[in-house]
Amino acid sequence: SQQGEEDPQALSIQEGENATMNCSYKTSINNLQWYRQNSGRGLVHLILIRSNEREKHSGRLRVTLDTSKKSSSLLITASRAADTASYFCATDGNSGYALNFGKGTSLLVTP
Amino acid sequence: DTGVSQDPRHKITKRGQNVTFRCDPISEHNRLYWYRQTLGQGPEFLTYFQNEAQLEKSRLLSDRFSAERPKGSFSTLEIQRTEQGDSAMYLCASSWALPFEQFFGPGTRLTVL
Numbered sequence: 430s431q432q433g434e435e436d437p438q439a440l441s442i443q444e445g446e447n448a449t450m451n452c453s454y455k456t457s458i459n460n461l462q463w464y465r466q467n468s469g470r471g472l473v474h475l476i477l478i479r480s481n482e483r484e485k486h487s488g489r490l491r492v493t494l495d496t497s498k499k500s501s502s503l504l505i506t507a508s509r510a511a512d513t514a515s516y517f518c519a520t521d522g523n524s525g526y527a528l529n530f531g532k533g534t535s536l537l538v539t540p
Numbered sequence: 541d542t543g544v545s546q547d548p549r550h551k552i553t554k555r556g557q558n559v560t561f562r563c564d565p566i567s568e569h570n571r572l573y574w575y576r577q578t579l580g581q582g583p584e585f586l587t588y589f590q591n592e593a594q595l596e597k598s599r600l601l602s603d604r605f606s607a608e609r610p611k612g613s614f615s616t617l618e619i620q621r622t623e624q625g626d627s628a629m630y631l632c633a634s635s636w637a638l639p640f641e642q643f644f645g646p647g648t649r650l651t652v653l
Contacts, residue, residue, distance in 0.1 A: 460640055471544075471631060471646040472583070475618060515580050526571070528642060530582025530596065 435518055435534040443539055448505040452518030452532040453498075459521050461494055462528065463503050465514045472517065475503075508538045542566070544645035546632050552651045553622055560618045561648045564636030572615050573642060575631040583631055583651055589615060590637065622652045 436451045452461070460479045464472040478485045478494045478501065485492045491504040505512055515535050519528040545564045553559050565572045575583035586605065588595045600606070604622075609615040616625050617648040619626055629649050633642040 431557075462641065464644075469649070472633075472644040474641050474643055477641050519582070525640075526573070526588050527585040528573075528575075528583070529597070529616070532580065532582055 431515075435516065435531045437534060439534070439537070440534045441537040441539065442508055444509055446508055448508050448512070448536055448538070450503045450516050450536070452501045452503070454501075454518070454520045454522075454529075455499065456520075456522045457526065458496070459523055461492075461501050461521075462519045463490075463492060463501075464517045464519060464530075466517065466533070467514045475516075483533060490537045505536075508536075510538050511539050512536060541621075544632055544634050544643055546630075546645040546648050547611040550645060553653065554653050555624060557622055558618065558620045559578045559622055559650065560616050561620075561630055561632075561650075563616060563617070563645060565614070565632070566643060569634035569636055569643075570612070571635045571637060571642075571649045572609055573635070574615070574617050575633065575644075576601070577629040577647070578627075581631030586617075587598045603639060608610055619650075622650075626650060627652045 434453050452484045462477045463475040466472045476492050478492050489506045490519050515533040517530050517533040519530045522529050551562040573588040574586040577583040584643045586627045589605050604620045607617045629647045633644045635642045
């Protein structure tokens, strides 16, 4: 079952703009992870945020987590054409092993 | 530094045939996971191992699916009597128990004709 839901389903921006993607989930979690997937390829791990953390940064990425609202956001600043990909959030749903993914946000960055 | 590798990358088979996929995790990782991803969906968890023990297999899709990790290193996923609905990308991931970041391989794309 897919617990997470990303929003929007698709996003198109120009290079240099910021991209924000949101994720909502249903059950309590230990942590939430964001992944990137280029067309037809494996997933690349971007960032993990623990349930007791509210914000985390990695390079041009900023992730926030609001456990009271069961939601997270991924901000990509100063986007590049190479950021074009699908972005997924994944939660562990307290299992400690299985990741539950949403359907992803498809990001298109045009030059 | 080698990441997770999977073999083969693509597999085309006829309905009713058996297929086996291999996954080699990051060598230091003690956990190994299998996921399936269909078009337009996120990955779906199937099973996982800690060392050689398969600790969760109730989410394998049917009894036609089985996985092994005989020496706690590489793993195989077998699908018997394949059906067209088995066509998907099969992804393997590995991690430490803690921290929990799962690192994925490139996947094996299965097409059942």
